[in-house]
Amino acid sequence: MRKVIYSMNVSLDGFIEGPNRELDWSTPDEELHRFWNDQVREAGTFLYGRRLYELMADYWPTADANPSAPEYVVEFARIWRDKPKIVFSTTLEEVGWNSTLVRENIAEEVMKLKAQPGTDMDVGGPTLASTFIRLGLIDEYRLVVHPVVLGGGTPFFPALDNSIGLRLVETRTFGSGFVYLRYQPGPVP
DSSP, rough: OOEEEEEEEEESSSSSEESSSSSGGGGOOHHHHHHHHHHHHHEEEEEEEHHHHHHHHHTTTGGGGOOTTTTTHHHHHHHHHHHEEEEEEEEEEOOSSSSEESSSHHHHHHHHHHHSSSSOOOESSSHHHHHHHTTTOOOOOEEESSSOOOSEEEEESOOOOOOOOOOEEEEEEEESOOOEEEEEEEEOO
């Protein structure tokens, strides 16, 4: 069965964007960008909410056409553009760039996708991921912690009625001070 992986950059205090939705603190250096390239290369499908889909679709389809773009940015653009994307939205009318629009029955749709052959799926966007977390659809959490405290913003994890036990299965420290943490749900040892 395919896994659903929730992975994002996160501040040390647990936010994926600042109080005014700013993301300037999370710009990756080359080492981290290449790491993300490897992560998205492994993903079979991207699962997006409307906001993150629009943000990605606004930049990445043509980022490789910029003659001043570094090679690793060009590589990410080409990987992203070619991968299938499922966009969960009740407000969008249409999607492009190898994308399919899903308007309802999120849990049912994700369970169908999990049962299909292929590689794992990456869910992006805090609102959609929060829904997935509450529905018990996340199989793995991947955080790249940035050495910054934002003091507020959009949290990586939503408020929950019950706790989720997690097992740490991998770590990596980058030269710039970023730390990668990979967790799977399960009893804490």
